Amino acid sequence: MATQHSRSIARMMLAPATTLLLAWMLIPLIMTLYFSFKKYLPLRGGDLGWVGFDNYVRFISSSAFWPAVATTLIIVGGVLLITILLGILLALLLDQPIWGQGVVRILVIAPFFVMPTVSGLVWKNMFMDPVNGFFAHIWRVFGAEPIQWLSHASMPSLVMIISWQWLPFATLILLTAIQSLDSEQIEAAEMDGAKPLSRFFFIILPHLARAITVVVLIQTIFLLSIFAEIFVTTAGAFGTKTLTYLIFQRVLESQNVGLGSAGGVYAIILANIVAIFLMRIVGKNLDR
């Protein structure tokens, strides 16, 4: 059992981490809250006084707000749908005994390690460029007019790029979950004459439920703050301005700090709603 002495040492050892994180959380958060109630234009007069909830109202009622919310939801929803559906299929495939399993696994998870600016630019130029891109060349082979991917089909293109990056994550987690499934259970079901499809829906899918939830929550948190992929591809043009990107533009590009900060507070609230669900699942696991 721990003694009183070791307890006080333990508290001291915990202190640096908690102090740093507390400062990291509180100081910027308080500053953001403070700015959100001010008219603050660093390049055009600086601090122009308190404005109450003006920024909050203006942020929501600006014509860019609802499109940004829609864009954010389409990106998060689209990427989740694609990565989870394909992720389940891929995990089932990789779980089968095949030759060269290790190498295939490596090929599949590789995109996750590609830095976001690289994947954004590589897709934008080498693949989606309407003149010299890979797709344009392929389209021309079939006599078709190349698609202006990032301007005429900007949202599907972005969802595709981001899905490519996140598919490995979903696959890896779902594969880990499938591999933890008791093979005897599957064999028993097989002997009882369960067809592959019913084995999938009644044994594998329920077993995956928890892993799928975790994938959904973690990806949602990361996808809500997608930035670099948009920054290097469309820079927010062609209807690809997400909430994160809108706030970034308000704060750093047009230097309207008050308005951007109010947007930041909305983003924090939104992320917290998702976070509560994720924390509940992680917390449950902690008790076991």
Place this chain on the structure above:
Amino acid sequence: MARAVTPRRKAINTIIAWLVGLLIFFPILWIVVLSLKTEGDAIKTPLEVLTSVWTLESYAVVQDRSDYFKHFSNSVIIALGSTLLGIVVAVPAAWSMAFVPSRRTRGILMWMLSTKMLPAVGVLYPIYLLFIELGILDSRIGLVVVLMLINLPIIVWMLYTYFKEIPGEILEAARMDGANLKAELIYVLTPMAIPGIASTILLNVILAWNEAFWTLNLTAAKAAPLTAFIASYSSPEGLFYAKLSAASVMAITPILIMGWFSQKQLVRGLTFGAVK
């Protein structure tokens, strides 16, 4: 869950899996190909690209003209620095929570996790302003600190789950034999904890290397790591496919190699132990 299947099934599965794997990997493969071509050849049709001459020219150009190594070393310093600093802060914290748990341990762990979920853009301006005030905008030390802080919750959590797996009885036995705290740390805990610490370092170097919100917003010419250097190709002039490919290949190769070693830790680290 692996079960025995007929050789024919296995052959079919193998072909499908390899095709899918190569399809997913193809963009990376393709930039490797383009990086080995001249600028003029890199924009031709895929067939012409494959049949044109191979050259290492672009790699030389990227290094000569753009201070590639400056950005590369910025990336190394920022990724390693933030990770090691994080380890120094997190090891004592994770140790104390794993071995001397109190009523508040669970709450502290959950709270740490919650700070990770704070959207960066929500605190962009305050951090930007503080960086200007402190004179550390576009400095490596500033990024080391910020990336350390955003990854600290993951580092603490990973270490905590690894430390939890070290049986407490061993520590108790050491204490019974008269080991004091220092001896306990150095001779008992450290050797058992090293694999966990190593995996934690590996995963966090990867995360810090690829981080692309703070690195893009808090750096300019001086401290820009590879993420920001590559982003400078978003409005290029002239032909640049081969150069961009070469720069990209050099930027992602070290992390791809590290990533392949850390597959298992990736799941544990990024799901905070919720999926093992």
